[in-house]
Amino acid sequence: MKFSQQFESRFAEMIDHYPTKRSALVPTLLYAQDEIGYLSDEVIAEIAGRVELSELEVRNVISYYSMLTTRPRGKYNVQVCTNIACMLRGGEELLDQCKKRLGVGHKGTTPDGLFSLEEVECIGACSWAPAVQVNYDFHENLTPATMDKVLDEYKKRGTQ
Numbered sequence: 483m484k485f486s487q488q489f490e491s492r493f494a495e496m497i498d499h500y501p502t503k504r505s506a507l508v509p510t511l512l513y514a515q516d517e518i519g520y521l522s523d524e525v526i527a528e529i530a531g532r533v534e535l536s537e538l539e540v541r542n543v544i545s546y547y548s549m550l551t552t553r554p555r556g557k558y559n560v561q562v563c564t565n566i567a568c569m570l571r572g573g574e575e576l577l578d579q580c581k582k583r584l585g586v587g588h589k590g591t592t593p594d595g596l597f598s599l600e601e602v603e604c605i606g607a608c609s610w611a612p613a614v615q616v617n618y619d620f621h622e623n624l625t626p627a628t629m630d631k632v633l634d635e636y637k638k639r640g641t642q
């Protein structure tokens with residue numbers, strides 16, 4: 483299993499700073515996921531060895547965090563919050579709009595691999611509800627019409 487030099491530098495720095503190797507698990511998984519696209523069996527085995535945990539322990543951590551995935555996702559992972567604040571301000575309509583526009587349901591990925599869609603719990607942007615997170619970017623105070631514009635923008639970016 484070979485990661486980039488950037489990954490290796492980050493990993494080396496983290497291992498130096500955390501009191502135990504296992505403390506570096508979640509950020510290491512995130513860096514690996516950003517680089518490979520998802521946490522494959524090979525990635526899990528490699529990281530488990532590096533932080534001195536069993537593969538089962540690593541899988542248990544992955545299953546706890548919704549931002550970590552063992553399945554390939556689209557280039558842009560659209561996470562629509564339908565928790566209480568967002569639900570009251572139109573989160574479910576945004577989700578319906580995304581389903582319609584992308585032609586996929588919860589945890590689905592478009593055939594071109596550009597988008598995946600997820601309905602998620604609170605993403606910590608309640609004051610600006612309804613909110614959507616695409617990869618690491620937040621989009622707030624959305625309506626179905628502005629949601630369309632957000633998706634158009636990513637589509638344009640992804641196909642350039």
Ligand code: FES
Binds near residue numbers: 563565567604607611
């Ligand atoms: S309820 Fe949607 S961001 Fe908190």
